[in-house]
Amino acid sequence: MPRITLFLLLAALGLPAWAASGVMLRDDSLRATASANATSRGHARKGDKVEVLARQGGWTQVRAAGKTGWVRLLSVRTVTSVGGLGDVGTLTAQRDPDKVVATAGLRGLNEEELRRAQYDAQEMQRLDGQAVNAEEARRHAAEGQLSAIRLDYLPAPQVQASPASPTGGFEF
Numbered sequence: 001m002p003r004i005t006l007f008l009l010l011a012a013l014g015l016p017a018w019a020a021s022g023v024m025l026r027d028d029s030l031r032a033t034a035s036a037n038a039t040s041r042g043h044a045r046k047g048d049k050v051e052v053l054a055r056q057g058g059w060t061q062v063r064a065a066g067k068t069g070w071v072r073l074l075s076v077r078t079v080t081s082v083g084g085l086g087d088v089g090t091l092t093a094q095r096d097p098d099k100v101v102a103t104a105g106l107r108g109l110n111e112e113e114l115r116r117a118q119y120d121a122q123e124m125q126r127l128d129g130q131a132v133n134a135e136e137a138r139r140h141a142a143e144g145q146l147s148a149i150r151l152d153y154l155p156a157p158q159v160q161a162s163p164a165s166p167t168g169g170f171e172f
Contacts, residue, residue, distance in 0.1 A: 020051070020052040020078045021078070021079050022049070022050045022051070022077060022078045023050065023076070024044045024045060024048045024050060024071070025075055026046050027043065027045050028043070028044055028071040028075040029042070029071070030062070030069025031069050031070040031071070033070060034058075034059035035070075041067055041069040042064075044064040044069075044071060044075075048064050049064075050063060050076060051063040055073065056070075057110075058072060060072075060075070062076055
């Protein structure tokens with residue numbers, strides 16, 4: 001099997017085809033799993049050289065100082081290039097040193113995570129505990145010198161029957 005085919009197959013399966021070198025951009029805990037609530041296995045410090053093993057959602061699995069763990073995606077930068085392209089899926093133009101730009105490419109849950117999802121009453125209670133009432137929201141806005149504005153809803157789209165439509169359907 002040609003190397004490129006093997007690489008594409010591993011990439012499609014979500015498996016790391018290689019481990020890349022990286023550098024820590026900030027201090028972060030090495031977590032046991034890709035979760036902010038996971039137990040810490042140690043720490044990686046800003047500037048530490050790491051081996052990037054995998055990525056999952058907003059997390060990157062690294063090996064640092066003999067320990068393996070998950071750090072936040074934006075805490076580490078891959079420095080090894082593959083075929084001269086840098087990070088897989090990332091093409092970088094000339095950088096302006098006066099501008100700071102971070103792109104994580106996160107889009108929420110993937111299909112597999114949605115399939116595995118289960119109701120968690122404890123997490124729902126924790127979420128409910130973050131809610132505030134209208135008065136608390138107004139007080140917070142006032143502290144931030146924010147003011148309320150009223151926005152009208154957009155009008156509903158007009159639906160018109162189109163006899164000229166080949167399916168006899170509707171056009172918007």
